[in-house]
Amino acid sequence: MGIITIARQAESRGEALAERIAADLGYTLVDRAHLEQLIQSHGLTGRELDDIDEEQASPAPGPADQVHVNYLQEALLDLAVKEDLVVLGRGGQILFRDCPWTLHVKVVASMAARRTILQARQPVPDAEADALLAEADRQRAEWVRQHYGADWADPTQYDLVVRTDRLGVEEGAALIRLAAEQRRIGAHLAEIGAWIESGRAEGQPEQATSGPAFVHPSEAELARVLDFYRIRWEYEPKSFPLAWNEAGQPTEAFTPDFYLPDLDLYLELTTLKQSLVTDKNRKVRKLRELYPDIRLKVFYGRDFRSLIQKYGVSPLAPGSATAGPADREARST
Amino acid sequence: MRSETLGEVVFSAEQIASRIGELGEEISRDYAGRDLVLAGVLRGAAFFLVDLARALTIPAAVDFIAISSYGPSSKASGVVRIVKDLEEEIAGRHLLVVEDIVDTGLTLGYLLRILRERGPASLQVCTLLDRSVRRIVEHPIAYRGFEIPDKFVVGYGLDYQQRYRNLPYIALLHPAA
Numbered sequence: 001m002g003i004i005t006i007a008r009q010a011e012s013r014g015e016a017l018a019e020r021i022a023a024d025l026g027y028t029l030v031d032r033a034h035l036e037q038l039i040q041s042h043g044l045t046g047r048e049l050d051d052i053d054e055e056q057a058s059p060a061p062g063p064a065d066q067v068h069v070n071y072l073q074e075a076l077l078d079l080a081v082k083e084d085l086v087v088l089g090r091g092g093q094i095l096f097r098d099c100p101w102t103l104h105v106k107v108v109a110s111m112a113a114r115r116t117i118l119q120a121r122q123p124v125p126d127a128e129a130d131a132l133l134a135e136a137d138r139q140r141a142e143w144v145r146q147h148y149g150a151d152w153a154d155p156t157q158y159d160l161v162v163r164t165d166r167l168g169v170e171e172g173a174a175l176i177r178l179a180a181e182q183r184r185i186g187a188h189l190a191e192i193g194a195w196i197e198s199g200r201a202e203g204q205p206e207q208a209t210s211g212p213a214f215v216h217p218s219e220a221e222l223a224r225v226l227d228f229y230r231i232r233w234e235y236e237p238k239s240f241p242l243a244w245n246e247a248g249q250p251t252e253a254f255t256p257d258f259y260l261p262d263l264d265l266y267l268e269l270t271t272l273k274q275s276l277v278t279d280k281n282r283k284v285r286k287l288r289e290l291y292p293d294i295r296l297k298v299f300y301g302r303d304f305r306s307l308i309q310k311y312g313v314s315p316l317a318p319g320s321a322t323a324g325p326a327d328r329e330a331r332s333t
Numbered sequence: 334m335r336s337e338t339l340g341e342v343v344f345s346a347e348q349i350a351s352r353i354g355e356l357g358e359e360i361s362r363d364y365a366g367r368d369l370v371l372a373g374v375l376r377g378a379a380f381f382l383v384d385l386a387r388a389l390t391i392p393a394a395v396d397f398i399a400i401s402s403y404g405p406s407s408k409a410s411g412v413v414r415i416v417k418d419l420e421e422e423i424a425g426r427h428l429l430v431v432e433d434i435v436d437t438g439l440t441l442g443y444l445l446r447i448l449r450e451r452g453p454a455s456l457q458v459c460t461l462l463d464r465s466v467r468r469i470v471e472h473p474i475a476y477r478g479f480e481i482p483d484k485f486v487v488g489y490g491l492d493y494q495q496r497y498r499n500l501p502y503i504a505l506l507h508p509a510a
Binding site: 225226227228229230231260263265267297299 | 403412413439440442443467468469470471
């Protein structure tokens with residue numbers, strides 16, 4: 001199986017080219033209509049698709065945006081192990097950037113040609129048409145930047161740039177077919193599956209494994225659990241001074257392990273011995289006195305171990321009456 | 334050879350039946366005259382939902398939803414998702430999500446976020462067990478069977494490696510000594 005991703009400037013005939021390639025090669029075209037079906041199978045509707053539309057990038061994307069983009073990525077990855085794909089837009093060239101069995105194409109055309117296409121559908125003066133095209137491209141670039149941190153205009157993201165006002169759809173499609181054959185991207189279902197399973201797709205949740213250096217393995221595991229449930233987290237993002245010297249400099253501080261920005265909640269996990277918990281309790285009490293508006297949840301020893309073990313990670317602590325069996329289904333939360 | 338052993342009964346079949354009867358009365362009163370949909374979260378809530386539905390004195394649609402689970406092999410599957418969706422259209426209807434147990438609130442948070450988007454007239458939660466000591470994501474719980482401490486329990490829908498769900502009571506499960 002192979003994947004051809006097509007990014008396109010607005011009104012550059014990228015859609016027509018994608019349709020033609022998909023028809024010529026017998027690949028499945030993943031465009032907006034197809035995505036609506038996929039998204040619905042993941043429990044979302046067309047309304048949510050609007051939230052993740054690359055032509056409607058939010059000025060300040062919220063957590064819901066990211067959740068929906070995660071759906072989109074998951075849906076695309078699911079599909080990629082089953083069918084040959086032509087992925088139109090949606091940052092496909094980034095999602096599958098390092099996948100060997102792909103061809104990343106950018107479709108462009110001159111401003112004059114794009115303006116003509118736009119004006120055939122929407123009769124507006126040249127200047128307004130140019131502004132609309134520039135804005136549409138800006139939205140696409142912004143969407144890719146927000147969700148993948150990548151530069152949509154960077155030519156090194158693409159294996160091939162096709163200029164349709166010179167080549168047209170026919171010649172452009174022929175060129176893409178030739179490039180796909182040269183790269184031998186077809187018939188790699190198992191390899192693409194393994195590649196996705198290994199978590200190497202861009203944007204796949206891997207914050208816990210590639211993120212900060214955790215002090216304790218259980219913290220890394222909790223981070224993975226939070227990733228799974230699409231809860232954004234920050235690791236030790238802030239220290240709260242608890243005592244100061246005469247010069248006003250902090251002499252004691254408390255740094256909770258996690259901050260969950262969408263919940264405005266700090267999490268503190270401890271696997272300390274009981275003798276050391278007393279000091280931590282004192283700090284927690286002091287933090288609550290000094291910062292009454294801070295929401296902090298503390299998981300102590302056994303509570304924390306059973307919480308983590310619930311997710312099937314660590315072996316059971318023998319004889320621990322409160323520890324949960326290690327691989328219980330973790331759905332019932 | 335089983336490595337774990339069943340411990341003491343936490344809630345007997347009679348206690349569960351009695352509490353479900355009370356919940357049924359309460360829900361029947363609150364939802365009288367409303368178009369109620371009970372959405373059981375598979376697999377654990379199946380037992381509870383069936384008994385709860387039979388304790389209602391008002392009409393209600395019954396449906397189920399299932400989502401993927403986190404586990405040792407979850408890295409490859411990425412993020413939580415719906416595995417089996419509701420069959421019922423819930424827009425404009427009164428949806429009551431029925432859970433076997435709520436503890437961290439992570440799963441429930443995901444479910445409520447998804448279901449809220451579908452525009453139900455109201456969205457409430459009914460759980461048989463509430464283990465609030467583990468709560469990370471807070472949710473209002475309209476109907477609660479029992480509050481339980483941080484102990485591992487099985488039975489009446491709750492499993493360990495897909496076993497024990499069929500117990501008519503809820504009991505502690507101990508690891509091997």
